[in-house]
Amino acid sequence: MSNNPFFTVDKISKSFGGLQALKELSFHVNKGEIYSVIGPNGAGKSTLFNCINGIYKPDTGSVKIQGQEITGLRPDQVAAHKISRTFQNIELFSNMTTMDNILLGRHMHMKTGVFSASAMLWKNSFSAKDETEHRRKVDEIIDFLDLQASRNKLVSQLPYGIQKIAELGRALATEPELLLLDEPAAGLTNEEREDLIFWIRDIRDELGITIILIEHNIQMVSEISDRIIAINFGKKLVEGTVQEVTNNPDVVRAYLGAD
Amino acid sequence: MDMKRHHYEDVQFLHGWANKFWFAVFVVLVIAAPYMFPAQLFLISLIGVNIIIALGLNILTGNTGQISLGHAGFVAIGAYTTVVLMQSWMIPFPAALIAGGILAMLFGVILALPALRLEGPYLAIATLAFGIAIKIILGNIPGLGGHNGISVIGMDLGFTMITSEVGIYYVIAGIALVMGIAARNIVKSRVGRAFQAIRDSDIAASAAGINLAGYKTMSFMISAFYAGIAGGLWAVLLGYINPNMFEFVVSIEYFAMVVVGGLGFVAGSVMGAAAVTYLRVNSDNLNSVPVIGWLLDLMSIDLTVQTGVTWVITGIVLILVVVLEPLGLYGIWLRIKIYWRTWPF
16 A cells, blocks of 8 residues: 555645745555644645645646646646545635535536537436436435535525535535545534534545545544644644644644744 | 426426416517517517527626627627628528538637636727727628628528518527527536536636636637627628628627626526617617606606717616616516515515
């Protein structure tokens, strides 16, 4: 396993003008792991996700999933490598319903084009079957995440916590093998956070999806992570098990400031 | 409200008896229109042409969120291509019309190139320049009749000619109906959903696997195709074409149709095109237009002899719509529907 890890980030660097957001950051994630990225604000966590996901192109270094190079690909090409993500500041399609938002996650699996769409006139037309089949799949996700009550509501009308879950649903709908969650618990109530922890475990255990998690809530991170990496100023501080990382003096200093 | 029992019912065209009934009424009205309003046949035909343009522009602007203030350029390309192919190359009307649509679509690809890099006001300026450029270029190509234009005689189907006003109306109405249903189905399915996703959050859309460049280009192509087809029909309806028909204010008028009707709604395109075209055609006689005429009389304003006042009215209507009902006429229709459904509460 360690010879051929599921997902590797090798010495990626990214700078914005004079600000170096990531400095030769390397780590790997094994299949089926819940791997957490922690660090103070501005440590480069979200930049890391954006480099993996293709929103930014790293200046140097490489990102590989199952041995395949994905560095510098466009976000939609990265998505085709079965990598999906959520965003720190929810990025839902606000004028669409929960159903349509999650259905958008099925985009890559659907086949309807402009011409077949135009001819969606009877129940057995190609596009109608395509729609029906994938709407059924979306309803499975809606059931899994307890979103039934929000199914046909515009997402902009949903409470913040539900929006976060709907975004998770859309990410799951793409059928990823690797899921990047950017602060999924931020702004949630304790109860919602408990549900989220439960679902994240389920996603890993039942769906077999590997998860990389950015999270500030150390309690939640400790509870569900297999391994943790702590970064600060774009560099790795320490990587290891929950115990190793949370007891590390460098990590404590980064969070609490130097004594 | 009726229960849905199958996922297909979510996307079905005309789900439920009420929708089927109203659509049937609409189709009967469309068929009976030449006999009900013989004096208004030109106006109704022109509305049909503009509905096609508005349908296409709404897919681009309302659904994909890409503004175009140069749509008259696509209409012009469709009109000139159809006319030239029909008159000089003796190609039958249906083939010439489709060729016009396809050529406009190819120009849609050209306009999509800057659109991939520009947003909002910058895209508006680029498309505006495109529309103006097309008009000027067409006026200066030798053989296209310069600023006097070319005259057109009917629709040459190869074996027969359609020259009667009623015949031309039915061709326009039939094509508008087919293209309307197609637009509705595109918007409701995978492609239209991708367009709306790009409009709402392009970052999330691409992270979900949508090729932004590909889908933006596709939206421009569909929109330009609709405009091109409408251009060919407009040429035959008028009986002549010249570059001044494709003035840049005409593009603004198309934009107004979409905004007044309701951004992102197929039914909105229909309502907006009908309302704005009606105002435009009756611009010399605004005092006889319903609602507006009544308001004008109330304020004892007589606009019968004013020229250019239609633009002022269009502008005022646009501002009122944006401020009072951003969903446009379709939004008002929705409110009425909800009111009746929940009446007496």
